[in-house]
Amino acid sequence: DQQVKQNSPSLSVQEGRISILNCDYTNSMFDYFLWYKKYPAEGPTFLISISSIKDKNEDGRFTVFLNKSAKHLSLHIVPSQPGDSAVYFCAAPEGDDKIIFGKGTRLHILP
């Protein structure tokens, strides 16, 4: 059973508009969440994280929102740029060292 779910395999957004990528989780013990970005033929790179003691974390154009009661987090990208076209993975740590990844959402930024 998936503990971290990204239900949208892909998303298309016009350049300059807001991109919203969603992630749901089932394990209420998760207390930290991460987003990774992956370009084709490259490894994922860490993008932004949020601790469960916060409900929002912002870094430039990227903001992650956490709704603990709904077990839901979202990544907002404003404004969306062509270089944002990539696969985005939501992730949560399990135990001390492992992290569990969602299946990813492919974001297409349209010109």
Added chain:
Amino acid sequence: DVKVTQSSRYLVKRTGEKVFLECVQDMDHENMFWYRQDPGLGLRLIYFSYDVKMKEKGDIPEGYSVSREKKERFSLILESASTNQTSMYLCASSSASGLSSYEQYFGPGTRLTVT
């Protein structure tokens, strides 16, 4: 600049061959990981290691083994390659301390095709 390198970007092997995928990190990280990425399945953990000579099974260890003889190097071994092991293989490393252990650094990946 932190770096995780993988020995090959592309590899083609025949069914039944023994395959070695090498990963080296230069960040003095304690933890190292091997994942495979397949369309629609995301990143799945094969094995990980939190210290030299230590290894732990991930979610899909069947058909794989690993070796960690030195802190900076983590090898993934396919004892007898099969076509269902055709995939993108990603190595990652992380520090063992606190929240840093959750931020993994990935190599560029090895696209393995088994024919």
